[in-house]
Amino acid sequence: EDLRIGTQFKLMTLDPHYADLGENNSLLSHIYERLVTQDAQMNPVPRLATSWKRLSETQWEFKLREGVKFHDGSPFTAQDVIYSIERIRDFLKPPSGGYQSYTQAIKSVSAPDPLTVVIETTSDIPTLPLLMTPIFIMPHKADGFATTEDLNAGARPVGTGPYKFKSWQSGETLNLEWNDAYWGGTPAWTNVTFRVIESPAARVAALATGDVDVADSIPARDVEGLEQRGVKVESAAAARSNFLQFDIGGEKPPGLTDKAGGEIKNPFQDKRVRQALTLATDRAFIADRILLGYGTAASQLFPTGLAGTSANLKVTPPDYEKAKALLAEAGYPDGFKVVLAGPAGRYPGDGESLQAIAQNWARIGVSAQPEVAPFSVFATKRSNGDYPVWYGGCSGEAVTFCLGALLGSSDNEAGTGSLNYGKYRNPAFDEMLAKAMAMDEGPDRNAAIAEATEFVMADYPMIPLYHFHLIVGHGEKVGSYAVHPRGWTTAMQAVPSGK
Amino acid sequence: MMTTIVGRLSQAFLLLLVMSVIGFAGIHSVGNPVFNIVNIETATAEDIRNATIALGLDQPLWWQYFLFMGNVVTGNFGTSYIYHLPAFSLVMSKLPATFELASTAMLIAAPCGTLLGLLAGRRQGGLLDRIVLNASVFALSIPSFWLSMMLILLGALAMGWFPSSGRGETVSLLGREWSFLTFDGLSHLALPALALAIPKIALIARLARAGTIEVESQDFIRFCRAKGLSARRVLFRHTLPNISIPIVTIVGMQFGGMLAFAVVVETIFAWPGVGKLLIDSIQLLDRPVVMATLAFVAVAFVGLNALVDLTYAALDPRVRLSA
Amino acid sequence: MKAETLRTLWRYPWQHRFSLSLVLLAAYILLALAAPFIAPQNPYDPLQIQAWEASSPPGTVSGVGYAYLLGTDGLGRDIVSTILYGLRLSLLVAVTSTAIAAFIGLTLGVSAAYFGKWADALIMRIVDLQLSLPTILVALIAIVTLGPGVDRIILAIVIVQWATYARLARGVALSEIGKPYLDAARLLRLPTHRILFRHLLPNSIAPAITLIPIELGHAVALEATLSFLGLGVPIDKPSLGSTVANGFQYLLTGQYWISLFPGLALFGLIASINFVGEDLRRRLDPRRRSHGA
Amino acid sequence: MAHDNTRDPLLMVSNLTLKHRTPAGATTILHDVSISLQRGEVLGLIGESGAGKSTLGNAILGLLAADFERTAGTILFDGKTLDGMDEHQWAEIRGRRISAIFQDHTASLDPLMAVGPQVEEAILANNDKTLRKEARAMALDLLVRVGIPDVRERYDNYPHQFSGGQRQRIVIAIALAGAPDIIIADEPTSALDATVQKQILALLRELVDETGVSIILVTHDMGVVSDITDRVVVMRHGKVVESGVTASVLDAPQRTYTRSLLAAVPRLRLSDSPAEHVAETDTPPILAARGVAKTFSSGFAWFRRKAHKSALRNVSVVLERGAITGIVGESGSGKSTIGRIIAGLETANSGNLDIDGRRFDISRPGRRSGLLGEVQMIFQDPAISLNPRMPIGETLRESVRFGSRQSGDPRQDVVNMMDRLQLAHSLLGRYPHQLSGGQKQRICIARALLAGPRIIVADEPTSALDVSVQAEIVALLKENVAERAISMLFISHDLALVQALCSSIYIFKDGEVEDAGPSEFIFSRSQNPYTRSLIDARPKRFTH
Numbered sequence A: 001e002d003l004r005i006g007t008q009f010k011l012m013t014l015d016p017h018y019a020d021l022g023e024n025n026s027l028l029s030h031i032y033e034r035l036v037t038q039d040a041q042m043n044p045v046p047r048l049a050t051s052w053k054r055l056s057e058t059q060w061e062f063k064l065r066e067g068v069k070f071h072d073g074s075p076f077t078a079q080d081v082i083y084s085i086e087r088i089r090d091f092l093k094p095p096s097g098g099y100q101s102y103t104q105a106i107k108s109v110s111a112p113d114p115l116t117v118v119i120e121t122t123s124d125i126p127t128l129p130l131l132m133t134p135i136f137i138m139p140h141k142a143d144g145f146a147t148t149e150d151l152n153a154g155a156r157p158v159g160t161g162p163y164k165f166k167s168w169q170s171g172e173t174l175n176l177e178w179n180d181a182y183w184g185g186t187p188a189w190t191n192v193t194f195r196v197i198e199s200p201a202a203r204v205a206a207l208a209t210g211d212v213d214v215a216d217s218i219p220a221r222d223v224e225g226l227e228q229r230g231v232k233v234e235s236a237a238a239a240r241s242n243f244l245q246f247d248i249g250g251e252k253p254p255g256l257t258d259k260a261g262g263e264i265k266n267p268f269q270d271k272r273v274r275q276a277l278t279l280a281t282d283r284a285f286i287a288d289r290i291l292l293g294y295g296t297a298a299s300q301l302f303p304t305g306l307a308g309t310s311a312n313l314k315v316t317p318p319d320y321e322k323a324k325a326l327l328a329e330a331g332y333p334d335g336f337k338v339v340l341a342g343p344a345g346r347y348p349g350d351g352e353s354l355q356a357i358a359q360n361w362a363r364i365g366v367s368a369q370p371e372v373a374p375f376s377v378f379a380t381k382r383s384n385g386d387y388p389v390w391y392g393g394c395s396g397e398a399v400t401f402c403l404g405a406l407l408g409s410s411d412n413e414a415g416t417g418s419l420n421y422g423k424y425r426n427p428a429f430d431e432m433l434a435k436a437m438a439m440d441e442g443p444d445r446n447a448a449i450a451e452a453t454e455f456v457m458a459d460y461p462m463i464p465l466y467h468f469h470l471i472v473g474h475g476e477k478v479g480s481y482a483v484h485p486r487g488w489t490t491a492m493q494a495v496p497s498g499k
Numbered sequence B: 001m002m003t004t005i006v007g008r009l010s011q012a013f014l015l016l017l018v019m020s021v022i023g024f025a026g027i028h029s030v031g032n033p034v035f036n037i038v039n040i041e042t043a044t045a046e047d048i049r050n051a052t053i054a055l056g057l058d059q060p061l062w063w064q065y066f067l068f069m070g071n072v073v074t075g076n077f078g079t080s081y082i083y084h085l086p087a088f089s090l091v092m093s094k095l096p097a098t099f100e101l102a103s104t105a106m107l108i109a110a111p112c113g114t115l116l117g118l119l120a121g122r123r124q125g126g127l128l129d130r131i132v133l134n135a136s137v138f139a140l141s142i143p144s145f146w147l148s149m150m151l152i153l154l155g156a157l158a159m160g161w162f163p164s165s166g167r168g169e170t171v172s173l174l175g176r177e178w179s180f181l182t183f184d185g186l187s188h189l190a191l192p193a194l195a196l197a198i199p200k201i202a203l204i205a206r207l208a209r210a211g212t213i214e215v216e217s218q219d220f221i222r223f224c225r226a227k228g229l230s231a232r233r234v235l236f237r238h239t240l241p242n243i244s245i246p247i248v249t250i251v252g253m254q255f256g257g258m259l260a261f262a263v264v265v266e267t268i269f270a271w272p273g274v275g276k277l278l279i280d281s282i283q284l285l286d287r288p289v290v291m292a293t294l295a296f297v298a299v300a301f302v303g304l305n306a307l308v309d310l311t312y313a314a315l316d317p318r319v320r321l322s323a
Numbered sequence C: 001m002k003a004e005t006l007r008t009l010w011r012y013p014w015q016h017r018f019s020l021s022l023v024l025l026a027a028y029i030l031l032a033l034a035a036p037f038i039a040p041q042n043p044y045d046p047l048q049i050q051a052w053e054a055s056s057p058p059g060t061v062s063g064v065g066y067a068y069l070l071g072t073d074g075l076g077r078d079i080v081s082t083i084l085y086g087l088r089l090s091l092l093v094a095v096t097s098t099a100i101a102a103f104i105g106l107t108l109g110v111s112a113a114y115f116g117k118w119a120d121a122l123i124m125r126i127v128d129l130q131l132s133l134p135t136i137l138v139a140l141i142a143i144v145t146l147g148p149g150v151d152r153i154i155l156a157i158v159i160v161q162w163a164t165y166a167r168l169a170r171g172v173a174l175s176e177i178g179k180p181y182l183d184a185a186r187l188l189r190l191p192t193h194r195i196l197f198r199h200l201l202p203n204s205i206a207p208a209i210t211l212i213p214i215e216l217g218h219a220v221a222l223e224a225t226l227s228f229l230g231l232g233v234p235i236d237k238p239s240l241g242s243t244v245a246n247g248f249q250y251l252l253t254g255q256y257w258i259s260l261f262p263g264l265a266l267f268g269l270i271a272s273i274n275f276v277g278e279d280l281r282r283r284l285d286p287r288r289r290s291h292g293a
Numbered sequence D: 001m002a003h004d005n006t007r008d009p010l011l012m013v014s015n016l017t018l019k020h021r022t023p024a025g026a027t028t029i030l031h032d033v034s035i036s037l038q039r040g041e042v043l044g045l046i047g048e049s050g051a052g053k054s055t056l057g058n059a060i061l062g063l064l065a066a067d068f069e070r071t072a073g074t075i076l077f078d079g080k081t082l083d084g085m086d087e088h089q090w091a092e093i094r095g096r097r098i099s100a101i102f103q104d105h106t107a108s109l110d111p112l113m114a115v116g117p118q119v120e121e122a123i124l125a126n127n128d129k130t131l132r133k134e135a136r137a138m139a140l141d142l143l144v145r146v147g148i149p150d151v152r153e154r155y156d157n158y159p160h161q162f163s164g165g166q167r168q169r170i171v172i173a174i175a176l177a178g179a180p181d182i183i184i185a186d187e188p189t190s191a192l193d194a195t196v197q198k199q200i201l202a203l204l205r206e207l208v209d210e211t212g213v214s215i216i217l218v219t220h221d222m223g224v225v226s227d228i229t230d231r232v233v234v235m236r237h238g239k240v241v242e243s244g245v246t247a248s249v250l251d252a253p254q255r256t257y258t259r260s261l262l263a264a265v266p267r268l269r270l271s272d273s274p275a276e277h278v279a280e281t282d283t284p285p286i287l288a289a290r291g292v293a294k295t296f297s298s299g300f301a302w303f304r305r306k307a308h309k310s311a312l313r314n315v316s317v318v319l320e321r322g323a324i325t326g327i328v329g330e331s332g333s334g335k336s337t338i339g340r341i342i343a344g345l346e347t348a349n350s351g352n353l354d355i356d357g358r359r360f361d362i363s364r365p366g367r368r369s370g371l372l373g374e375v376q377m378i379f380q381d382p383a384i385s386l387n388p389r390m391p392i393g394e395t396l397r398e399s400v401r402f403g404s405r406q407s408g409d410p411r412q413d414v415v416n417m418m419d420r421l422q423l424a425h426s427l428l429g430r431y432p433h434q435l436s437g438g439q440k441q442r443i444c445i446a447r448a449l450l451a452g453p454r455i456i457v458a459d460e461p462t463s464a465l466d467v468s469v470q471a472e473i474v475a476l477l478k479e480n481v482a483e484r485a486i487s488m489l490f491i492s493h494d495l496a497l498v499q500a501l502c503s504s505i506y507i508f509k510d511g512e513v514e515d516a517g518p519s520e521f522i523f524s525r526s527q528n529p530y531t532r533s534l535i536d537a538r539p540k541r542f543t544h
């Protein structure tokens, strides 16, 4: 049977290693497969690799699946893994971006036998399997690495995935047909058509009229109407969070004054101020009213329950009295004026949240001026340090990434602090996190991460706001659809209703 | 005549040059494209730096411009930061969709609008006039995203006559994919074309109506009546040419506008056109694509407006053209 | 303006059919001016907003006393108040920008036609340039380089809109240029501005006048679009246009009031401006009385 | 011609009263007007400018503006009323039963349609069985009959490419196209020189005799009235003052108004009695145009082949200081063209122009050569030379303010001028289209005079004026010339008027000066055959 999917993700390139964007990953995962993927709890699970084990501090061995064939009939071997990793590490030049960070630490890849790969890293990387989850395996070519241009120029992309490439139109459509020789059994759908429909309203309409069988990123407000029309809707909290970040490093950040407009010292350097603002932020309101319940109020960076999260962190209801008292204690009894910046319409509920927060903060005397800008303007200004407080988002293959990027001190070696625009520094936390990350996969490691999280959140370095839910709707043809917290939209997640 | 053409061409060339400076400096002033190229949520600082260097964005602006223009001279607008496709061919690949949508909309709007305007203006205050006036106010006051949604609600959701979005089946002609050649494609074309056409109908009808009222009161129209011409002939052979200069002007401009800026409709109907590409590229600061699109749009407008100017001279023998 | 014109304008509503649209427009302006005094809530003041009363349907009585006649939006702002306050901004932005754009456009358009040659070429190429520059880019550049602000939005809209008037007026003026009444004006060696503004312009702007109320509507929509992208008025001080644009998402949901009422208000505003514009056009046309069949 | 007045008239207007409504109130334009027209009869309609003659014509054709209201009266055509007809029925009447020649001939032609097709479509509209091909042949024929030169070449020219008189004849051709029963001819020959006028009148007469068409001929030219009409109706102030058989009205007018009207008719003196004369002086002429040549190129330069039309060939005109020099000649001979060149509104291909000792380069546009504004002009087509969107009052005040740049009270000057021109002050608030033909023409005269120029080119300034107003204007012009030292080029086809005003005269023919000399020489002694034919073509009655 044929499946038509309306997606907000526009496929921009056929090079699976070009840009690490959900857009590309989602659609290309039909054609290409990874050695390892993640389950709904974000734990690594086997795919093209059947098992892996750590040979030493810096050596990992992956056993490859037998009998896997590429769409062109050639067998899948260790050579292909080596080729793919080396292509990312050595061949692709920026701006093709994002993937290098996964291969950076890989010193060499070797193949003791055709179905075994040994990866040697420069340092001790306990989460190497996780680092393999974004990497698509391409068939190796004898005559050097394939260029992005070649791949885009219509040479059929060939992978091991359950669906074969038929045709595409950059940013418009992607047509796939099933790979009946798929190692994991015959795929459920004969033909799959992806149609890029970026406007949410149009996606909803297309789903409602039956123009498509599945549509992703359904706005929460449309769920009710869709259900009335007999469309089924599934959702899951995304492995990500949206939050407010403070400029903590700057002495006198722009956009921050006292009530009369006079200059003041950066109040966010005082933990009590940060705590007060956290206390004054009504996260439940945002989750319930702005996201209409399709959001979970956040107390940490990934939804509670996912690997590495803490069960002890709770979202407390706002306490304006206490917040006021804390502010006064910190020397701001009258509050202050601050610009509350954010991107316009990049995340569900971004602009509205800023306004709701401004309303909240007004009650403790902090007058916040929400200021939204197109994302590119926002991002540039944020990295220039033009904002005192801003709204941001983080996602990744594991919560450790976000912890390190957002709250870790800026450190290129460790790869932390890349999103720490506010220059928050907490050496104790840095150390705890580093320690936890050096541990092997497993409950201990997760507990250590949770502990580090609890520790750092007690310093109120940021205000986690919410984890929005990914909402997918589907018509009658589809019996069920498993929403993945990473936000991928694939035909593999859709189960035909007959089965 | 030769000098006129040469004059026009050199003016167009200058215009493109100015355009390129504005586009280049404009994009630069807005922000750093790198943040849109790498996944800002997962990229490291080094990723960002590498990408910046790789794109040459660390160079001084004038040098970047110089390099860019050097490439443009050889017909190369560069590679899209986002799509990693040659920018110019990316724009060209959107052209058929845009062109058929804009043309269909204009082919509906221009005759309908003119006809309605003529008939309404001929009997100012009459029933048809009042209907046209009120309906046009309605059509012009309603935001285009509302109108598009209404059309989807009505034509697709409630009635199920037309598909709600997309281009439908296409056929290859002259090496490009066209929808207007298949029935399925046409039915996909219907709603977006209507969404574009309705405000244009109203606009043109208003212009035509105002012109008709003005022209119909003139002596030569009275004389046409005295000559015994039928009402229809007066309307179409005398009134129409005399109101056509503003209409031609607007049709030209609106057509250009639809080619380049029909963003809302293209977005809501998921119609893969130039307008959407341009807006996206601007928002993503995909400079090569923005520049290539701007060049296309400028050429389109210069061409259309030159055509409109020629039409003036063909319509009105009193109009003299300067270069 | 000439006394005759003023008199006809003044006399019009009372002498002819009572002009509903004029009254409506006047009411809009009054409401906009009086917004701070009559609105039950100041929707721009976060302290007056009861967030927990967000998305209340019309008629809900607020915890602090007044009734939300038209309900509240997703953030708890009273729709009535939002409309009233938004009206002020929308009117300000739309009217100012349209007036400036029309003035500049018409002047440049007829000048181009009148002076011809290189002046025409120059002005018309600028028009071409302007027409091919996307609004968003113009707005982005204006707002990024000059900073946000209502005047910047007005500027952006003016930059976007003047070209249409210019081209339209030029086209008509071109065919007007050769007429003897202009020869007569030239013979009198009238100052150029007088020839342009008193002779050429009035005879070339009939189509453009039709355009003005339409462009006014566009200006409102444009401002809303810019706001939607974060390039317009601050999001917590929504204009009428941006209220509608934001509420648009709720159109298909049960919370129809968030978008519907502001939409109706906006529609009424644009419609009344259009009708008043139409009346004006008729008033100002000396030959307005059509010859009978 | 004898008429059987007992037969039912073809057209009968009885007790027609028309009001014009404005927000300020209603004015009566026609008051209790009754006329009747027999088959094959030519009815002259004469009277004061603004009397309501054109309005009456429009009323008959049902072409009045919507703000006119008929408060009383009936119009019967062929025994049936024309009231309450829809447009379809009117189309059956207009053109093929009753056709019209409008007074404002230029404004009557569609500026965007070539003239040939405009005639053609009238033929097609009114002759059901005619084919396109035949229509074209018929149109060509009609245009030849009304005396358009080079018809074949000019068939596809646009109205603005013709001279005033040619346009008028095109309008006449259109009116004849439907072979109607009645032609309402509103000043059909006002822009025509005597020979062409004679030709046109002969054509009309021929039609009357051959086809039995009836004509209502509105005119102020008493010569025409006496030559061609069977009966006349005299109108004034919207009322019929007098009516009767032409000869008896002209010979024995009953009413004072008619008498004064007839008395005011300028007569051409062919005797030697010298006209008053400006003394020949040795002062250099104020204006001298020498060797002027002008070629018009027509056709759309980009698409079509250019056609060249030579309008002036080596023309020289000299204007003495403080004198009125007449230019008379064939319609289409280049009179307006030389006037426009002198005023700086048109470029010449060659030739030069001296004004007051200063030389101007007339091959360049007036704006550049500085010529523009040195000379004021009274345009031939008053209907289109007034700004349609400017009230009359402002037009005139503007002229005072910017023309002479005197520091006086423009308002007072304007009011005085209105009085001199016998125009009601109430006209000041009106727009051009609300005036009668003669009123517009007088406004144009006023505009030129109020500008206080040194030189005026007057292009047929009195063609739409009745003789009594004309007499007043002549006096006014003379006065201005004398008092304010204005020099004037007076383009006219009215020989009597030219004789009364001008000290010297140029006779134009076919783009060249055919004859020239002092006034009395031209009228009395010139042996030039064309000059003689012009003079001879004058209707005899008012020639002495």
Ligand SMILES: Nc1ncnc2c1ncn2[C@@H]1O[C@H](COP(=O)(O)OP(=O)(O)OP(=O)(O)O)[C@@H](O)[C@H]1O
Residues within 6 Å of the ligand: D020, D029, D048, D049, D050, D051, D052, D053, D054, D055, D056, D065, D103, D433, D434, D435, D436, D437, D438, D439, D464, D466
């Ligand atoms: N559209 C109009 N609105 C108001 N008044 C008008 C209009 N048309 C004509 N009039 C007035 O009606 C009167 C009669 O005008 P009409 O044109 O019939 O005069 P006429 O006898 O043809 O004069 P002329 O010989 O000057 O052409 C004039 O006083 C004129 O000012």
Ligand SMILES: Nc1ncnc2c1ncn2[C@@H]1O[C@H](COP(=O)(O)OP(=O)(O)OP(=O)(O)O)[C@@H](O)[C@H]1O
Residues within 6 Å of the ligand: D160, D161, D162, D163, D164, D165, D166, D191, D192, D193, D296, D297, D298, D309, D310, D311, D330, D331, D332, D333, D334, D335, D336, D337, D338, D380
């Ligand atoms: N713009 C033009 N293009 C082409 N031919 C023209 C143009 N203007 C005038 N002509 C021609 O030039 C000749 C002279 O025209 P002009 O108007 O000077 O005649 P005129 O002597 O004033 O005639 P009339 O007495 O009929 O007004 C005519 O044959 C006319 O057709």
Ligand SMILES: [Mg+2]
Residues within 6 Å of the ligand: D053, D054, D055, D103, D186, D436, D437, D438
């Ligand atoms: Mg008249």
Ligand SMILES: [Mg+2]
Residues within 6 Å of the ligand: D163, D164, D165, D335, D336, D337, D380, D459
């Ligand atoms: Mg002439």
